[in-house]
Amino acid sequence: MKFTRLAEYFEKLESETKRNELIQIMSEVFNEALSSEIDKICYLLQGRVVPFFDATEIGMAEKMVEQSVALAYKVDRAVVTQLSAKEGDMGIAASIFNEKAKTREGKISVSEVHSILLKIARTTGEGSVEKKISQLAELLQQVNPAGAKHLVRVPLGLTRLGIGDPTVLDALSTAKNNDKSLRKNLEDAYNKTSDLGFVAKIFWEKGIKAVDLVELQVGKPMRPALAERLPDAEAVVKRMGDSFAVEPKFDGFRCQVHKDGDKIRIFSRNLEDFTNSFPDLVKGGLEEIEAKSVILEGEAIAYNPVSGEFLPFQETTKRRRKYGVDEAAEKMPLKLFCFDLLYLNGKDITKLPYHERRTKLKDIIRDDSSTVMEAIGKIAHSANDLTTQFEEAITEGLEGVMIKKLDSPYQAGARNFNWIKFKRMIGGELSDTVDCVVLGYLFGTGKRTTFGVGGLLVGVYNEKEDTFESISRIGTGLTDEEWRQVKEMADKNKLDHKPARVNSLITPSVWVEPEIVLEIFADEITRSPLHTAGKKGDEPGYALRFPRLVSFRGSSKRAEDATTVKEIEKMYRDQFKHQK
Ligand code: ATP
Numbered sequence: 001m002k003f004t005r006l007a008e009y010f011e012k013l014e015s016e017t018k019r020n021e022l023i024q025i026m027s028e029v030f031n032e033a034l035s036s037e038i039d040k041i042c043y044l045l046q047g048r049v050v051p052f053f054d055a056t057e058i059g060m061a062e063k064m065v066e067q068s069v070a071l072a073y074k075v076d077r078a079v080v081t082q083l084s085a086k087e088g089d090m091g092i093a094a095s096i097f098n099e100k101a102k103t104r105e106g107k108i109s110v111s112e113v114h115s116i117l118l119k120i121a122r123t124t125g126e127g128s129v130e131k132k133i134s135q136l137a138e139l140l141q142q143v144n145p146a147g148a149k150h151l152v153r154v155p156l157g158l159t160r161l162g163i164g165d166p167t168v169l170d171a172l173s174t175a176k177n178n179d180k181s182l183r184k185n186l187e188d189a190y191n192k193t194s195d196l197g198f199v200a201k202i203f204w205e206k207g208i209k210a211v212d213l214v215e216l217q218v219g220k221p222m223r224p225a226l227a228e229r230l231p232d233a234e235a236v237v238k239r240m241g242d243s244f245a246v247e248p249k250f251d252g253f254r255c256q257v258h259k260d261g262d263k264i265r266i267f268s269r270n271l272e273d274f275t276n277s278f279p280d281l282v283k284g285g286l287e288e289i290e291a292k293s294v295i296l297e298g299e300a301i302a303y304n305p306v307s308g309e310f311l312p313f314q315e316t317t318k319r320r321r322k323y324g325v326d327e328a329a330e331k332m333p334l335k336l337f338c339f340d341l342l343y344l345n346g347k348d349i350t351k352l353p354y355h356e357r358r359t360k361l362k363d364i365i366r367d368d369s370s371t372v373m374e375a376i377g378k379i380a381h382s383a384n385d386l387t388t389q390f391e392e393a394i395t396e397g398l399e400g401v402m403i404k405k406l407d408s409p410y411q412a413g414a415r416n417f418n419w420i421k422f423k424r425m426i427g428g429e430l431s432d433t434v435d436c437v438v439l440g441y442l443f444g445t446g447k448r449t450t451f452g453v454g455g456l457l458v459g460v461y462n463e464k465e466d467t468f469e470s471i472s473r474i475g476t477g478l479t480d481e482e483w484r485q486v487k488e489m490a491d492k493n494k495l496d497h498k499p500a501r502v503n504s505l506i507t508p509s510v511w512v513e514p515e516i517v518l519e520i521f522a523d524e525i526t527r528s529p530l531h532t533a534g535k536k537g538d539e540p541g542y543a544l545r546f547p548r549l550v551s552f553r554g555s556s557k558r559a560e561d562a563t564t565v566k567e568i569e570k571m572y573r574d575q576f577k578h579q580k
Contacts, residue, residue: 001029001032001033001034001037001041001109001110002106002107002108002109002110003106003108003109003110003112003113003142003143003147003151004106004108004143004144004146004147005032006029006041006044006110006150007143007144007146007147007149007150007151008146009025009026009028009029010146010150010161011146011149011150012025013025013026013045013161013162013163014160014161014162015497016500017497017498017499017500018500019167019465019466019467019500019501021500022162022163022167022171022500022501023167023170023171023174023180024171024174026045026163026167026168026171026174026175027171027172027174027175028175029041029171030171030172030175030200030204031175033110034111035201035204035205036111037109037110037111038197038200038201038204039197039198039200039201040110040111040114040197041110042168042196042197042200043114043196043197044110044114044154044159045159045161045163045168046159046161046163046196047153047154047157047158047159047160047161048154049114049117049118049121049154050118050121051194051195051196051197051198051220052194052271053194053195053220053221053267053271053272053273054273055272055273056118056121056122057121058117058120058121058132058154058155059120059121059123059124059128059132059155060120060132060133060136060155060156062090062156064129064132064133064136064155065090065136065152065155065156066080066081066084066090067133067137068132068133068134068136068137068140068152069090069093069094069097069137069140069148069152071133071134071137072097072098072101072103072136072137072138072140072141073094073097073098073100073101073103073140074101075097080093080097083096083097089158090152090153090156090158091148091149091150091152091153091156091158092149094140094148094149094151094152095145095146095148095149096145097148098140098143098144098145098147098148099145103140103141103142103143103144103148106141106142106143106144106147107142108139108142108143113139113143113151116135116138116139117139117154117155119135120132120135120136120155123135136151136152136155139151140152160493160495160513162495162499162500162501162513162514163500163501164466164501164559164560165190165196165466165560166183166187166463166466166560167466167501168196168200169183169186169187169190169196169199170183170466172186172200172203173186176203176208182203182208182211185208185211185212186199186203186211187413188212188214188412189202189211189212189214190223190413191222191223191411191412191413191414192214192215192216192217192222192223192348192412193214193216193217193220193222194220194221194222194223194271195220198220199211199214202214215348216295216342216343216348216350216412218258218259218260218293218294218295218343219258219260219265221256221258221267221271222256222295222342222412222413223271223412223413224254224256224269224297224412224413225340225410225411225412225413225414225415225418225419226413226414226415226419227402227415227419227420227421228415228416228417228419228420228421228570229420229421229432229567229570229571229574230417230420230422230574231574231575232383233383233384233386233387233390234383236383236386236403236420236422237382237383237386239417239420240403240405240417240420242381242382243379243380243381243406244379244380244403244404244405244406245354245355245358245377245378245379245380245403245404245405245406246377246378246379246380246385246386246389246390246401246402246403246404247339247375247376247377247401247402247403247404248337248375248376248377248393248396248398248401248402249299249393249398249399249400249401249402249421249422249423250299250301250310250337250375250398250399251299251301251312251313251316251398251399252299252300252301252302252313252316252334253268253269253299253300253316253317253320253556254268254269254297254298254299254300255267255268255278255281255297255298255299255300255336256268256271256295256296256297257286257294257295257296257297257298257336257338258294258295259286259289259291259293259294259295259296260292260293261292261293262287264282264286264287266278266281266282266286268320268556269556269557269561270556270557270558270561274320276322276325277319277320277321277322277325278300278319278325278329278334279325279326279329280329280333280334280371281300281334281336281371281372284369284370284371284372285336285365285366285369285371285372285373286336286372288366288369288372289364289365289366289372290363290364290365290366291344291345291364292345292346293343293344293345293346294341294343294344294345294364295341295342295343296338296340296341296342296343296361297338297339297340297341297342298336298337298338298339298340298372298375299336299337299339299375300316300319300334300335300336300337301316301334301335301337302315302316302318302319302332302333302334303332303333303334303335304332305330305331305332305333309397310397310398311332315332316332316334317556318332319332319334320556333371334371335370335371335372335373336371336372336373337373337374337375338361338365338372338373338374338375339374339375339377339402340354340357340358340361340410341357341358341360341361341364342357342410344360344364350409350410350411350412351409352409353406353407353408353409354404354405354406354407354408354409354410354418355406355407357410358377361374362374377404379406380403386401386403386422389401390422399423400421400422400423401422402419402420402421402422403419403420403421403422404418404419404420405417405418405419415564415567432571433519433520433521433550434460434471434519434520434521434522434544434563434568434571435460435517435518435519435520435553435557435561435562435563436458436459436460436471436472436517436518436519436520436544436547436562436563437458437459437460437461437468437514437515437516437517437518437559437562438456438457438458438486438489438490438512438514438515438516438517438518439457439458439459439468439470439499439502439504439508439511439512439514440456440457440490440504440507440508440509440510440511440512441453441454441455441456441457441486441487441490441508441509441510441512442454442455442456442457442473442475442508442509443509443510451480451483451484451487452487453483453486453487453490454475455473455474455475456473456474456475456486456490456518457470457472457473457504457506457508458470458471458472458473458474458518458520458547459471459502459503459504459514459532459533460533460562460563460564460565460567460568461559461560461561461562461563461564461565462503462564462565463560463564463565463566465503466501466560467501467502467503468499468501468502468503468514468559468562469503469504469531469532469533469534469535469541469565470502470503470504470505470506470530470531470532470533470541471531471533471541471542471543471544471568472520472522472531472543472544472547473506474518474520474547474548474549476548477547477548477549478549482549482552485552486516486518486552489516489552490510490512490516493512493513493515493516494510494511494512494513495511495512495513496511497511498511499511499512499513499514501514502514503532504531504532505530505531505532506530506531514559515558515559516552516559517552517553517557517558517559517561517562518549518550518551518552518553519549519550519551519552519553520544520547520548520549520550521547521548521549521550522544522545522546522547522548523545523546524545524575525542525543525544525545525568525571525572525575526542526543526544526545527539527540527541527542527543527572528540528541528542528543529541530543531543533565533568534565534568534569534572542565542568542569542572
């Protein structure tokens with residue numbers, strides 16, 4: 001497929017407001033492409049050249065891309081800067097210059113463009129800035145206006161097609177089967193590898209049977225298993241029976257460790273490679289894990305090296321940094337409490353029961369490391385046992401406990417009752433915060449007109465439909481600084497139309513591509529006809545009562561990792577159990 005052809009499809013996708021249409025358009029793209037192009041198209045749809053967990057970046061800042069545009073279309077750089085500022089989008093500026101320069105419609109293929117972008121990303125060392133600029137300029141000369149627009153957006157990280165991974169999976173299924181029936185199979189393989197291109201390629205080349213055989217792979221992060229909530233200890237016993245594991249719940253950040261011989265990589269909850277931030281974990285025990293290849297999970301938490309006390313979450317997150325890593329490691333060392341083992345010496349062991357995986361985990365972790373340790377759990381047999389262990393954990397300054405079913409397999413990407421989280425409860429209020437996605441903002445009145453934002457429209461995620469449904473308008477509870485911050489982030493993602501995956505009855509002043517995740521605390525969940533979260537037919541949807549901002553989730557959660565509609569429905573039901 002020619003790249004310009006793909007860019008024309010991108011144009012259609014960009015202006016589309018209905019999710020089903022997105023699926024149709026993408027399935028056409030897949031059917032028209034060669035099988036060797038399927039994986040590349042999957043990455044390019046997300047504005048990337050490699051899967052998102054791969055840290056490879058094109059490495060071209062805005063100024064460099066501007067230079068490429070100037071060079072390609074023989075215009076002055078200042079003119080490029082001006083037009084790009086006027087349009088608010090360098091992609092549009094590039095397409096205008098391309099049009100004027102009468103660049104001939106190129107024959108360059110998707111694979112060629114992909115391989116040159118990859119080459120640009122891998123160009124390093126002396127003279128690399130000039131080389132990158134000229135390579136991109138050469139590419140820009142071989143595409144049409146739409147091609148130029150979408151091409152420059154890749155290095156700028158500004159591809160805004162508004163397509164979530166489940167929608168791509170639906171499109172793959174539709175392309176082959178004319179319906180979404182294969183989504184579940186594709187999703188299982190995707191949950192194990194987080195690599196859309198890889199799964200798509202297997203599907204295209206070898207069919208759905210090969211997709212079903214995909215296993216965990218060292219180097220490709222799996223999507224983490226997640227925990228359910230239950231209202232009280234009795235409810236846990238009812239679910240779990242008379243024997244279940246209770247582990248301390250550490251309030252740090254989740255680490256997925258991949259070890260292949262000497263090579264160690266650590267992925268975040270959001271599957272970003274943050275190995276370079278934690279040399280103390282690598283040196284302090286991960287290197288000494290007694291196995292050839294491993295995938296394990298643990299929670300890293302910072303502590304005060306003098307008193308030995310654990311630091312609060314806000315402090316621990318300061319360790320997620322690119323610079324000043326060694327100093328931070330000295331001031332705020334980490335301990336990694338390992339709680340699961342998923343892969344051992346070449347074998348995916350996720351199907352083994354929890355207790356067997358834990359025995360194997362114990363065997364490979366050295367007893368003498370005070371940095372990499374096991375999260376020691378105990379077996380509980382009653383509500384009483386559970387309450388005692390929960391109170392012990394709270395007394396130790398922990399966040400609560402995690403309850404785990406002894407005979408359960410590990411299900412990548414699934415949230416179910418194999419794990420139950422039990423956190424500190426704050427009198428009468430919801431026991432957990434809700435992670436909401438910003439869908440748009442409303443212009444302010446009064447003092448807030450100075451920030452240009454007076455309220456936020458936020459939503460939660462419907463994982464089945466891959467859509468975002470509105471749940472609240474937030475107008476108070478943010479400091480001036482937070483309003484400024486949220487406006488700045490929102491403006492980077494603003495759109496002139498409703499994003500295709502958003503479902504809302506309220507139209508905000510400005511729509512925002514669903515990307516910014518906020519942690520929100522609310523008094524309770526109520527029903528409201530104004531919101532679409534969980535709304536079925538004429539029934540009202542769900543809404544948050546007295547929402548207030550707890551934190552910006554930053555890059556630790558993607559929009560698709562926000563709280564789901566299903567969870568909200570459950571939290572709504574659970575709050576009545578509390579009140580009884
Ligand atoms: P979720 O990860 O379920 O979307 P969240 O990010 O809001 O929710 P929590 O509700 O606090 O996180 O609970 C789950 C998290 O608890 C896990 O993702 C993990 O990082 C952390 N955790 C701490 N201790 C453990 C443990 N022993 N076993 C499993 N997870 C643990």
